[in-house]
Amino acid sequence: MSEPPDFVAARDHVREELVRFQRALRRAGVGVPANAGPTAARALVEVGFDDERAARAALRAVLVTDADDVATFDRQFPEFWRRLRAGLDGEPAPRRDDGPEGTLAPVGGDPAAGEEPDGADADGDGGTDPDPVTTALGAVATGTADAAERAATEAAWYSPTGDATTVGGTAGEPSSLAAAFESVGTALATLRGRRWRPGGDDRADVRRALRESVATGGTVVSVPRRSRPPTRYRALWLVDVSRSVLDTVDRSFLLATLRRARAEWSDCRVVFFDEDCRDVSTAFDEPTAAAALDALERAEREWGGGTRIGGSLASLRERDPDAVDGRTVVFVVSDGLETGDVDALEREMAWLSRRAASVLWLNPLATAPTYEPTAAGMAAARPFVDGLFAFGGPADLEELGRQLRRHGAGGRIGYEYDPRRRISNP
8 A cells, every 4th residue: 555645745854854954963063873864763753743842852862972062953953843844834945955064054035044035145146056966966165165165074074983083085186087987997898807817818828829720730830819808797886875975975976986887888787775775777877967866865865874784785685686697796885884784794795796706895984094994894794895995086996997907806906905095104
């Protein structure tokens, strides 16, 4: 039996406002736990939507882990509650991005709430609101903010424990995403795999030489070399859309990477996962990024909590076992924070490793020079991964392609062999 449309709309509104509230708190420096989303939703349902004081107490207990953050929570809560109630009363808040300092955008045109009346721009210049697709992809900075402020806003990343911290990326010359993708695509097309080792492509082909010598009376005129034909590979992107990842990764880079993969690789699928998994491949085939952004935001609203990597992989195996075969190169984009059963993660990663041609893990946290894969989930998955790489920008994809071309999937590859990391840690 399908759910009534009014119920579905109300549920989605509550989820979206909770996600916005958590994002605003994190931007304001509050250490919101990475898996607080589902717990906050359950707490709000438990206390109901009529008693503001009870809702405030319930959400404060779930979202605030440091007493020093209570004041920030109390300042943010009234606007969140007003937005929540407005939507439940039939006046949903417009889709607007919140300010870089973490405050929620006010509902409607209430001057008392700090918003200009309809027809006026917030900065008084009469302009229009920013493109929601563009601004929602990354950190939002006001037009009057200088470059340093924008850089500080965009560097507000969060650790897997939910504590606010700034994670510095590795230095390097900027490179285009197109060039980076060409590097990775070339590497995949010539991927040796586990049975081919560096140097295996350029050995003498003795059998072919003997066959050709028949035409010359048994005299070997030349010795042909073995050559590795281009690999007909499949690509599967498994993308973690939990809060800890979405608050860390550059969303514009993530979505642009997935759209280019779908456009340039003939056999490529994209699957989002968090508490479950969902194939969203077709969302990345549209001419604009709007559909991809909608798919990401829908997953953020519906899940938006701690990751069950093992459970999600189990769902993929049970529903679509043919998604992975001996020609499939699997890219896992995740910080490796497992809130489910670590033993289940190990079992599913073992299955994935046996089935796939190669498993490459792309971790946004590995862009930090001091990163080490010590989180329980990442440590459990590591033995089943051919390479663990940083995932912060085109330069990281270019480094991935360079290492694959040079050493193959079975070689010594990964973030620890990245020369930029050695330069950052002399």
